[in-house]
Amino acid sequence: MTASAQPTHPRRSDATRAAILRAARERFAADGYERATIRAIAADAQIDPSMVMRYYGSKEGLFAAAAEFDLRLPDLNAVPPAHLGAVLIRHFLARWEGDETLVALLRAASTNPGAAERMRGIFADQLTAAVAVFGTDPAMTARRAGLVASQILGLAFTRYIVRLPPMVDTPPEELVSWIAPTLQRYLTGMPAS
Amino acid sequence: MTASAQPTHPRRSDATRAAILRAARERFAADGYERATIRAIAADAQIDPSMVMRYYGSKEGLFAAAAEFDLRLPDLNAVPPAHLGAVLIRHFLARWEGDETLVALLRAASTNPGAAERMRGIFADQLTAAVAVFGTDPAMTARRAGLVASQILGLAFTRYIVRLPPMVDTPPEELVSWIAPTLQRYLTGMPAS
DNA sequence: GTCTATAATTCGATAGAC
DNA sequence: GTCTATCGAATTATAGAC
Numbered sequence: 001m002t003a004s005a006q007p008t009h010p011r012r013s014d015a016t017r018a019a020i021l022r023a024a025r026e027r028f029a030a031d032g033y034e035r036a037t038i039r040a041i042a043a044d045a046q047i048d049p050s051m052v053m054r055y056y057g058s059k060e061g062l063f064a065a066a067a068e069f070d071l072r073l074p075d076l077n078a079v080p081p082a083h084l085g086a087v088l089i090r091h092f093l094a095r096w097e098g099d100e101t102l103v104a105l106l107r108a109a110s111t112n113p114g115a116a117e118r119m120r121g122i123f124a125d126q127l128t129a130a131v132a133v134f135g136t137d138p139a140m141t142a143r144r145a146g147l148v149a150s151q152i153l154g155l156a157f158t159r160y161i162v163r164l165p166p167m168v169d170t171p172p173e174e175l176v177s178w179i180a181p182t183l184q185r186y187l188t189g190m191p192a193s
Numbered sequence: 194m195t196a197s198a199q200p201t202h203p204r205r206s207d208a209t210r211a212a213i214l215r216a217a218r219e220r221f222a223a224d225g226y227e228r229a230t231i232r233a234i235a236a237d238a239q240i241d242p243s244m245v246m247r248y249y250g251s252k253e254g255l256f257a258a259a260a261e262f263d264l265r266l267p268d269l270n271a272v273p274p275a276h277l278g279a280v281l282i283r284h285f286l287a288r289w290e291g292d293e294t295l296v297a298l299l300r301a302a303s304t305n306p307g308a309a310e311r312m313r314g315i316f317a318d319q320l321t322a323a324v325a326v327f328g329t330d331p332a333m334t335a336r337r338a339g340l341v342a343s344q345i346l347g348l349a350f351t352r353y354i355v356r357l358p359p360m361v362d363t364p365p366e367e368l369v370s371w372i373a374p375t376l377q378r379y380l381t382g383m384p385a386s
Numbered sequence: 387g388t389c390t391a392t393a394a395t396t397c398g399a400t401a402g403a404c
Numbered sequence: 405g406t407c408t409a410t411c412g413a414a415t416t417a418t419a420g421a422c
Contacts, residue, residue, distance in 0.1 A: 013387075032304030034227035037415070048389055053417065109355050110303035111225035119355050146351065146359030147371055153355075154347015158339065162302050162312050162346075166339030177384035178340055182375045191370035206405075230397065241407055246399065 017055055019045040024066040029104035033063065033112040060114060067105045067118055071095065073130040085184030086176060092152050093172050096160065103160050106153065123149045131187065147186040151179060210248055212238040217259040221297035226256060226305040253307060260298045260311060264288065266323040278377030279369060285345050286365050289353065296353050299346065316342045324380065340379040344372060 023044035027036035038059055042049040056062040072095065079087045096102055105122075108115035128145040136144075155175070158167040167175075216237035220229035231252055235242040249255040265288065272280045289295055298315075301308035321338040325331075348368070351360040360368075 016387095032227070034225070035304055038417090039415080049416095050389070050418090051387085054387085059416065107303050110300050111228055116355050120357055123357060142359040143363055143367075146357050146363070149357055150347040150351045150360060151344055151375070152347070153350050154343040154345070157346050157350055158343045162309050164313055164316060164339050164342055166335040167343060170336055170339070174336075174384060178379065179343075181378065181385050182344070185374065186371065191367060192374055209405095231399090232397075242398090243400090243407070244405085247405085252398065 016045070016047060016051065020047065020052055020055060020062070021066050024062055025101050025104050028063060028066060028108055029100040031107075032110070033108040033115060038062070063108065063112070063115065064118075067101060067108070067115065069099075069101050069105060069118075069122060071122065071126045073126060075133075076130050077133050081188065082184075084187050085180035085182065088148070088183050088187075089152075089176050089179045092155075093175065096156055097172075102156070106156055107161055134187070144186055148183055151182050151186070155179065209238070209240060209244065213240065213245055213248060213255070214259050217255055218294050218297050221256060221259060221301055222293040224300075225303070226301040226308060231255070256301065256305070256308065257311075260294060260301070260308065262292075262294050262298060262311075262315060264315060264319045266319060268326075269323050270326050274381065275377075277380050278373035278375065281341070281376050281380075282345075282369050282372045285348075286368065289349055290365075295349070299349055300354055327380070337379055341376055344375050344379070348372065 020041065023041045024036070027041050027044065030036075031040075038052050039049050041062070042052050052062060056065055072091075074087065074091060076084060076087075105115060105119055109119040110116075123145065124142075127149060128142055131145045131148070132138075132141050134141070155167070158164045213234065216234045217229070220234050220237065223229075231245050232242050234255070235245050245255060249258055265284075267280065267284060269277060269280075298308060298312060302312040303309075316338065317335075320342060321335055324338045324341070325334050327334070329337075348360070351357045
């Protein structure tokens with residue numbers, strides 16, 4: 001992990017490992033867990049399929065390595081309270097368009113239990129922690145985070161997975177203007193009657 | 194289709210066909226398209242796997258028959274305008290809890306192109322048609338329907354597929370009180386700023 | 387480190403007896 | 405209509421030569 005912990009080897013085929021991970025993310029994102037084969041991933045990375053097994057042990061291990069993900073949520077305390085929803089939705093849109101790892105995770109989570117578990121972990125830990133700074137009681141905090149996740153993941157599902165035409169065609173800034181108030185209310189509002 | 198169109202046969206093994214469809218919906222909903230096998234579906238229905246092929250031709254044909262779905266949306270013109278969001282979210286929650294077909298379709302749509310196409314059709318045709326009664330221009334109508342779909346499918350994805358704990362634990366009526374205002378604004382509101 | 391060969395399963399689909 | 409038997413293909417994973 002850390003760059004200069006142990007100079008065991010002068011770095012060997014780290015480039016190969018990186019190429020495998022890149023190809024794996026692409027395939028998992030495009031085809032889902034079951035249809036993405038080790039053979040296809042190896043072909044994309046222009047290496048032998050057995051190398052994938054050697055480096056990552058199994059298909060599950062490869063996915064676990066490829067689906068490592070950090071939402072990189074900003075500190076919500078540093079955001080003007082009135083702009084919380086807009087900041088969040090802009091952050092997620094940028095994070096999604098720029099890194100296909102989250103799409104791979106989203107698609108795989110539908111059929112692979114391990115991927116679903118990781119999805120739960122990411123949103124339970126990272127998103128709930130970010131919401132927790134407002135300091136309401138834990139149950140309400142978890143509920144707010146869950147509601148935010150439902151709209152964020154629904155946006156991703158309709159735009160990147162199912163590709164509903166209106167959700168694909170709508171420009172990001174228009175999506176922001178519609179969805180920001182929703183997140184704002186989930187974060188700071190109260191349920192209606 | 195119609196019950197008494199042609200008395201060709203005094204009805205043979207229609208019960209078998211129905212048992213197959215029921216088992217298929219369960220398996221597709223629980224495992225997704227790829228992991229749900231014809232053998233497992235046949236075992237659940239307590240019939241021979243070759244019967245599935247005989248009746249439905251292929252796995253794709255079986256899925257197409259099992260994933261037939263009607264949202265049964267109410268006429269939104271008959272709903273008090275202020276209650277549109279609440280009526281819609283209650284309708285979807287009831288539709289989802291009572292029929293696993295939509296869960297099967299949702300899970301399969303992540304990895305199977307045909308299922309995704311069917312999902313697009315259902316929401317583009319049925320939901321857009323229901324929203325169209327308000328008679329704004331077609332582009333805006335499609336956009337409103339897409340936004341509604343994003344929140345509805347996000348709720349289903351987090352509650353029934355990924356099973357985020359706060360979304361599973363929250364009682365339906367509390368979900369309604371949070372989500373109804375969101376749908377209300379997507380249907381009748383204007384984008385912020 | 388890299389590759390060939392193959393083991394061990396599993397699946398969708400077909401052929402054909404009864 | 406129903407079932408047995410099986411084909412052919414594809415997959416993950418392993419063993420071992422070089």
